[in-house]
Amino acid sequence: MTxxxxxxxxxxxxxxxxxMGSAGIFRDDERIELIDGEIVEMSPIGNEHLWxxxxxxNLISRNVNSNRLVQAQNPIRLxxxxxxxxxxxxxxxxxxxxxxxxxxxxxxxxxxxxxDTSLRxxxxxxxxxxxxxxxxxxxxxxxxARTVIVYRDLAHQSYRTMTTHKMDDKLTPTLIPELxxxxxQIFNPGA
Amino acid sequence: xxxxxxxxxxxxxxxxxEEFLQMAKAGILGEDERGELIEGEIIKMTPIGExxxxxxxxxxxxxxxQLQDKYPVSVQGPLRVGSRTQLQPDxxxxxxxxxxxRSIPTPAxxxxxxxxxDTSLRxxxxxxxxLYxxxxxxxxxxxxVDARAITVYLDPLEDRYSNVTEHKIGExxxxxxxxxFSLEISRVLDPEAE
Numbered sequence: 181m182t183x184x185x186x187x188x189x190x191x192x193x194x195x196x197x198x199x200m201g202s203a204g205i206f207r208d209d210e211r212i213e214l215i216d217g218e219i220v221e222m223s224p225i226g227n228e229h230l231w232x233x234x235x236x237x238n239l240i241s242r243n244v245n246s247n248r249l250v251q252a253q254n255p256i257r258l259x260x261x262x263x264x265x266x267x268x269x270x271x272x273x274x275x276x277x278x279x280x281x282x283x284x285x286x287x288x289x290x291x292x293x294x295x296d297t298s299l300r301x302x303x304x305x306x307x308x309x310x311x312x313x314x315x316x317x318x319x320x321x322x323x324x325a326r327t328v329i330v331y332r333d334l335a336h337q338s339y340r341t342m343t344t345h346k347m348d349d350k351l352t353p354t355l356i357p358e359l360x361x362x363x364x365q366i367f368n369p370g371a
Numbered sequence: 372x373x374x375x376x377x378x379x380x381x382x383x384x385x386x387x388x389e390e391f392l393q394m395a396k397a398g399i400l401g402e403d404e405r406g407e408l409i410e411g412e413i414i415k416m417t418p419i420g421e422x423x424x425x426x427x428x429x430x431x432x433x434x435x436x437q438l439q440d441k442y443p444v445s446v447q448g449p450l451r452v453g454s455r456t457q458l459q460p461d462x463x464x465x466x467x468x469x470x471x472x473r474s475i476p477t478p479a480x481x482x483x484x485x486x487x488x489d490t491s492l493r494x495x496x497x498x499x500x501x502l503y504x505x506x507x508x509x510x511x512x513x514x515x516v517d518a519r520a521i522t523v524y525l526d527p528l529e530d531r532y533s534n535v536t537e538h539k540i541g542e543x544x545x546x547x548x549x550x551x552f553s554l555e556i557s558r559v560l561d562p563e564a565e
Binding site: 188192196203212219220301 | 381384386390394398399406412413414415
C-alpha cells in the first residue's frame with residue numbers, strides 16, 4: 181500500500197533527527213537527509229563521485245588559510261525541519277568543542293555538491309534550500325558533463341548569478357579569496 | 372516544494388516498528404502524540420475532539436458492563452501489524468489470552484475493532500479500513516460522530532470488506548463474534564435522550 185499524499189505525515193524536526201542518530205535508530209552507514217520534516221535517502225556514491233569529493237577535500241584543505249575547516253559528507257543544520265548533508269562544506273572556523281551541534285549557515289563559506297545521478301534533485305530542491313538558508317555560494321559539480329555550475333550573489337533568498345565552468349577554467353570562491361581551483365585537477369587528476 | 376514529485380526520484384526513509392518504539396523510548400516521540408506508524412510512515416494524528424472522547428467513554432462502559440471481564444478491552448492501545456505498521460485504534464475487543472502473554476496485540480487477537488471518527492473519518496475509511504481488511508480483522512465499526520451513525524464492516528476480502536452496513540440511532544447492533552453483546556446505538560450516540 182502506498183500512502184495517499186493527502187495523509188499528513190508527522191514532520192520530524194532537526195533536533196529529533198539528530199536525536200534519532202544519537203539513539204542509534206539509523207545505521208552508521210545510512211546516507212539520509214532531512215528536508216521539510218521528511219527523511220529522505222541519498223543516492224549511493226559512485227566511483228567518480230567518490231574521487232571528485234576526495235580530490236576536492238584535499239585540494240581545498242591544502243590551499244585555504246589554516247583557520248578554515250573542510251567538512252566532507254556530514255550534516256549541516258539549515259532550518260527547523262531541514263538538515264542536509266552536502267558533499268563538502270568549507271567552514272569559517274574551528275568548532276569550540278567536539279560536542280558542538282553541526283555547522284549552520286553562518287559558519288559556511290562555500291558548499292559543494294558533486295552530482296552524478298542527483299543533478300536534478302540538487303538543482304531543483306537543494307539549491308533553493310541553500311539560498312533560503314543564506315548560504316553565500318554553491319558549486320554543483322556536474323559529473324556527467326564535466327562542468328561546475330556556480331551559484332553566487334545571494335539576494336532576497338535566491339542566487340542572482342549562475343555560471344557554468346568547463347575543464348580549463350579556474351575558480352575562486354567569493355568568501356575564500358586565497359583559493360584558486362583549476363578544474364583539470366578534479367576532472368583529470370592523472371594528467 | 373513537492374519532494375514526492377516522481378521526476379525527482381527521491382526515496383523516503385521509512386521506519387520499522389522497532390525503530391518507532393525505540394524513538395518513543397528515547398523520548399523523541401512524546402507519550403501524548405498518539406503516534407501511528409503505517410507502512411513505515413509516522414502519521415500525524417488529529418487531536419481528540421470532545422464528542423469523540425465521550426463517545427469512546429460511553430462505548431467502553433457498555434463493553435465492560437456487558438462483557439464483564441470475559442474479553443480484554445483495549446482502549447487506544449497499540450496493535451502491531453507486521454514489521455512496518457503499528458496502529459492505535461480507539462477500541463478493540465480481544466480474544467482472551469493465556470496469563471503471561473504480554474506481547475503487543477496483533478490482528479489475530481482482535482474480535483472487534485471500533486474507530487470513533489470525527490475529523491479522521493476519511494482517513495479511517497480510506498486508509499485504516501482497507502488495512503484492517505488486509506490483515507483479517509473480522510469486524511470493524513466506524514462511529515461517525517457527525518452523521519450520528521455507525522458503519523459496520525464484515526467479511527474481509529483482500530483489502531476491503533464485502534459486507535458493509537450503516538446503522539442509525541434507534542437501531543440495536545450485535546457483533547458477529549460477540550453475540551452476547553448488543554449495542555443500542557442511541558446509548559452511545561445520543562445518551563442524553565434517555
